[in-house]
Amino acid sequence: MSMKKPDHSYHHGHLAESFLDAVDEIATQFGIEAVTLRACAKRVGVSPSSAFRHYADKRALLTAFATRAINQLADAMEQAKQEVQGTDMEAFHAVGLAYVTFALDRPAFFRAMWREETIYSHDERYVAAADRLAGYLKEGFVSTIRDEDPHAFSATELLAWSSVHGLASLFVDGPVARDRNREERIAIADAMLRGLAPALDR
Amino acid sequence: MSMKKPDHSYHHGHLAESFLDAVDEIATQFGIEAVTLRACAKRVGVSPSSAFRHYADKRALLTAFATRAINQLADAMEQAKQEVQGTDMEAFHAVGLAYVTFALDRPAFFRAMWREETIYSHDERYVAAADRLAGYLKEGFVSTIRDEDPHAFSATELLAWSSVHGLASLFVDGPVARDRNREERIAIADAMLRGLAPALDR
DNA sequence: ATCACATGTTAACGATGTTCACATCTAATC
DNA sequence: GATTAGATGTGAACATCGTTAACATGTGAT
Known part of the structure; x- marks a missing residue:
């Protein structure tokens, strides 16, 4: 039973949901029009192109x-x-x-x-x-x-x-x-x- | 009473309305999301930045x-x-x-x-x-x-x-x-x- | 004819969505 | 435990977008 703890410095783990949370926050604060893939990525702390692995x-x-x-x-x-x-x-x-x-x-x-x-x-x-x-x-x-x-x-x-x-x-x-x-x-x-x-x- | 015919090769004349017509056509054909200043300008036959003289x-x-x-x-x-x-x-x-x-x-x-x-x-x-x-x-x-x-x-x-x-x-x-x-x-x-x-x- | 002004152009800027080659990690297999 | 296939994240690049600034062209009043 190998319980290796995953290294989250590179792999985020729950990126799909985190992006949804980012949309949530940005839309709440600045409106839907302000929701940008790059802004979401920055908020999650991840590169812009990573979104395309999940969406x-x-x-x-x-x-x-x-x-x-x-x-x-x-x-x-x-x-x-x-x-x-x-x-x-x-x-x-x-x-x-x-x-x-x-x-x-x-x-x-x-x-x-x-x-x-x-x-x-x-x-x-x-x-x-x-x-x-x-x-x-x-x-x-x-x-x-x-x-x-x-x-x-x-x-x-x-x-x-x-x-x-x-x-x-x-x-x-x-x-x-x-x-x-x-x-x-x-x-x-x-x-x-x-x-x-x-x-x-x- | 000088009735010089204006040269429409450069000055369009009714750009403000023409842009509205362009929005009309593009929105009808491709939806609101497809309405782009540049697309409107191209449709009117005018440079993109000209829109900013009127809007x-x-x-x-x-x-x-x-x-x-x-x-x-x-x-x-x-x-x-x-x-x-x-x-x-x-x-x-x-x-x-x-x-x-x-x-x-x-x-x-x-x-x-x-x-x-x-x-x-x-x-x-x-x-x-x-x-x-x-x-x-x-x-x-x-x-x-x-x-x-x-x-x-x-x-x-x-x-x-x-x-x-x-x-x-x-x-x-x-x-x-x-x-x-x-x-x-x-x-x-x-x-x-x-x-x-x-x-x-x- | 001159000249102020309105109107249109060109070239450039930063930001955006998206792609592609590449890097890194995970998990299953031997 | 090493190998390796596949999943996940990165970096650089592209075309397109809205917008601006400097410039060009035409209009209308004097």
């Missing part, structure tokens, strides 16, 4: 990051759902608020998730993460059959997702409530979700 | 393009509204459909409009265009006082905009209805808008 190109790295971000959002939604023990409507309200709150707190992540042109949106793991997220949204506000096709959305379900996603997008990239702080925006989201209720009732 | 930097050019795109969308919405002579609800339905249809037909434009990080979102003309668009959305589905603050949205108005904007975004950058064609997506939008009606009634 085919920059777009693949951004895809992996988007996948991670979507899963983080899905985690937040799952937690929000479990914390409320109420009606379907109340559950959806909590999940929707978690969605908007995530966008408010991590705008760069939210942007990175939905950039068709800068990610490989057909990547296996990306699609899986998106499906998982869609599943929570459906579950969130109405009891559905679990094994239903995640791509099949009823008009009502799509309305729910669209309104939540739209508000988040308008907050992050649009001209809505630019002069309002975090709490005020959450209150706005809360009001919008309450107004949505009549359309989700059946 | 402070690339971001300013993209801001001007986003402004134009927003105004085009607002035009489409205005036309849609005038073509239906019905209830407020019917008017909103038509305006909402025009919004989604624009995003479907010109995805690159729709993306360019709402990219906080690649445009100067506080630019005077950009803000004016966004206000105009917001105005049509408010007018579209409910008779409001004209001179109201365009930034003040009621929960209901915001719900209307969010759901329409959200669906458009999910179509363009999200995982929704990837396997559907244009007409099917419009039908989906139509159904969603019908489902939204109960929440807009008062």
